[in-house]
Amino acid sequence: MKSTRIMKVSANGDQTQRLPYTEASLVYHLTEKINSLIAEYNKIPELASGTDLDNVTKSGTYVINGVGVVNAPPNWYVNYGTVYVTAINTNSCTQMLIDNRNNRFTRARYGQNKTWTSWKKFTQE
Numbered sequence: 391m392k393s394t395r396i397m398k399v400s401a402n403g404d405q406t407q408r409l410p411y412t413e414a415s416l417v418y419h420l421t422e423k424i425n426s427l428i429a430e431y432n433k434i435p436e437l438a439s440g441t442d443l444d445n446v447t448k449s450g451t452y453v454i455n456g457v458g459v460v461n462a463p464p465n466w467y468v469n470y471g472t473v474y475v476t477a478i479n480t481n482s483c484t485q486m487l488i489d490n491r492n493n494r495f496t497r498a499r500y501g502q503n504k505t506w507t508s509w510k511k512f513t514q515e
Contacts, residue, residue: 437473443485444506447499449477454487463487463495463509 437446439457446452452473459469471489478484481504487495494512499505 434472443473443487444499446473446475446485447477447483449475449483451475454489461506463511466493466495468493 434451434453436453436455437457437459440460441457442460444461452475454469454471454473456469466487466489468489468491471487474486474488476484481502482498482500484496484498487509492514495509496512497507497509500507
């Protein structure tokens with residue numbers, strides 16, 4: 391098996407081996423790092439207790455995991471769900487909240503005043 395060596399060369403030309411790794415070891419560590427980065431990228435952020443949904447305006451997916459949030463749909467006390475946000479521009483975005491009972495709500499923010507519409511509940515027939 392081949393070995394990759396990182397060598398340090400001194401001013402007088404002497405060489406010392408710094409980091410000996412076999413190719414298998416290099417591939418393993420690279421694969422491990424790539425998997426770590428993918429896991430971090432795919433991690434869905436959880437909203438903290440007291441988060442104001444009016445301020446959750448960056449495109450993305452967010453989890454409500456048993457905590458109370460501000461400006462949720464009226465009479466919504468489930469405290470478990472997923473918020474999907476689509477930012478349209480700096481003034482406008484949409485939010486859709488689906489809770490763990492499959493209730494679905496949506497609202498939008500629009501205009502220079504960044505006005506929020508009221509939450510609308512999807513009815514299931």
